[in-house]
Amino acid sequence: MTLLTEHILVAGAVLFAAGMLGFLTRRSLILLFLSLELMLAGVSVNLVAFSRHHDNYQGQVFAILVLSVAACEAALALALIVALYRQRPTLDVKSWQSLREFPGSEPTQVDLDAVEMMEMGDPSLKLTPAGKDPLVEPMPERLFTGIHDLRSKKGASIHD
Amino acid sequence: MVILANQTDWLYPFADLPGWSLLSLACGAIGLVVLQEGMRSSHFLSTVGWLLIGFAGAVAGTHVRPEPDQLLFLAFSLTASLGGIFFLTFRQPVHAALGFAQTVLSMCGLFFLQSAPFLAAATMMVYAGATIIIFLFVLMFAQRSVLEDHDLKLHAPRSAIFLITIWLAIVVRGIAQPNVLPPASQPDLRRPSSNETLSVEPSRMVGFGKAMFTDYLWTVELAGSLLLVATIGAVAISQKLAREEA
Numbered sequence A: 001m002t003l004l005t006e007h008i009l010v011a012g013a014v015l016f017a018a019g020m021l022g023f024l025t026r027r028s029l030i031l032l033f034l035s036l037e038l039m040l041a042g043v044s045v046n047l048v049a050f051s052r053h054h055d056n057y058q059g060q061v062f063a064i065l066v067l068s069v070a071a072c073e074a075a076l077a078l079a080l081i082v083a084l085y086r087q088r089p090t091l092d093v094k095s096w097q098s099l100r101e102f103p104g105s106e107p108t109q110v111d112l113d114a115v116e117m118m119e120m121g122d123p124s125l126k127l128t129p130a131g132k133d134p135l136v137e138p139m140p141e142r143l144f145t146g147i148h149d150l151r152s153k154k155g156a157s158i159h160d
Numbered sequence B: 001m002v003i004l005a006n007q008t009d010w011l012y013p014f015a016d017l018p019g020w021s022l023l024s025l026a027c028g029a030i031g032l033v034v035l036q037e038g039m040r041s042s043h044f045l046s047t048v049g050w051l052l053i054g055f056a057g058a059v060a061g062t063h064v065r066p067e068p069d070q071l072l073f074l075a076f077s078l079t080a081s082l083g084g085i086f087f088l089t090f091r092q093p094v095h096a097a098l099g100f101a102q103t104v105l106s107m108c109g110l111f112f113l114q115s116a117p118f119l120a121a122a123t124m125m126v127y128a129g130a131t132i133i134i135f136l137f138v139l140m141f142a143q144r145s146v147l148e149d150h151d152l153k154l155h156a157p158r159s160a161i162f163l164i165t166i167w168l169a170i171v172v173r174g175i176a177q178p179n180v181l182p183p184a185s186q187p188d189l190r191r192p193s194s195n196e197t198l199s200v201e202p203s204r205m206v207g208f209g210k211a212m213f214t215d216y217l218w219t220v221e222l223a224g225s226l227l228l229v230a231t232i233g234a235v236a237i238s239q240k241l242a243r244e245e246a
Helices: A005-025 A029-054 A058-087 A093-099 A112-119 A147-159 B019-038 B043-063 B068-089 B093-113 B117-142 B157-176 B204-215 B217-245
Strands: none
Touching (some): A005 B093, A029 A058, A029 B068, A058 B217, B019 B043, B019 B068
16 A cells, blocks of 8 residues: 555645634634645645646646745735734734624614615615614624623523 | 444444544544643643643554555654644744744645655745744734733634534545545646656656646736735735824
């Protein structure tokens, strides 16, 4: 038994899993981005394995493309991290979680002009209005910090 | 196990995996949980975690009889996995980044084994060189000397490890199925370099260069344009912020 393609595929899957685990658990912005790079590396291992499996250069050329995408991602992601750091001097990803839409958020303010234009059939307006305008109503500072709070919130609604 | 072993029944996704591999995977996952906790709190816990991971490796090692030509592959995979564990558990971001670098260098070894020397060299330069250097620059810019809360605490580590262990088991089971890989494809004779094969020893790089600049010329051009656009974008982001600050 020689070195089979399947062995390399398993090694690539392990690398991808490590990257995914890092992306889910780590909280520093820079380490999140390194986890993404690790996932891309696992995919490159698979591509090279299939290049040898088919005995042509297609997979390797694709891996070169993935490599250049990873380099672009490094430059842009770190520029964005520096930009975010200038706004708020921390690397914690949770300090930016007010940017998301949280469960149970209904629009408190609807742009009536936009609704009218949508009803008149303006093709440029496809999105439904969602979320809250942070200028009208500031978000709570810490809405929930993790799955425990979510669970307790659900339990409260059941018992109520 | 025998009753459940039905090739089409995906309700029992681990039925075909041998018991020792499941034991090894579970021990490794539990060891990783304990190690992640121990790296923050106590030496005792991290020792227990390393012992569990080592036990998982020993269980796997007693069932694998490597041939001589698989030894290098096993060594590179082992160092890559170790680097991944360092990356996941070390709380100091610089140490975690060094674990990442170890993983990438081992991956370059895998590329050499797969007869992709150019790709190995390029990966070494781009990942282990450029990416790590940019990372260290940003870290120097933004990281405090004291470890902060977001460095020490992980986000839901136990559920994440549980989910991803199951994911990994399903993927490995899928790979381990017989005849899961397609047969090697026939060369497409309409393209000029598609019959370049990897096996001709001295002209390896020649074949790769021919394939890149004949068959896949547009791919290479696309990658180059992407790099150019990304460079312009990175410059634009930083310049705009500098003007706002002034």
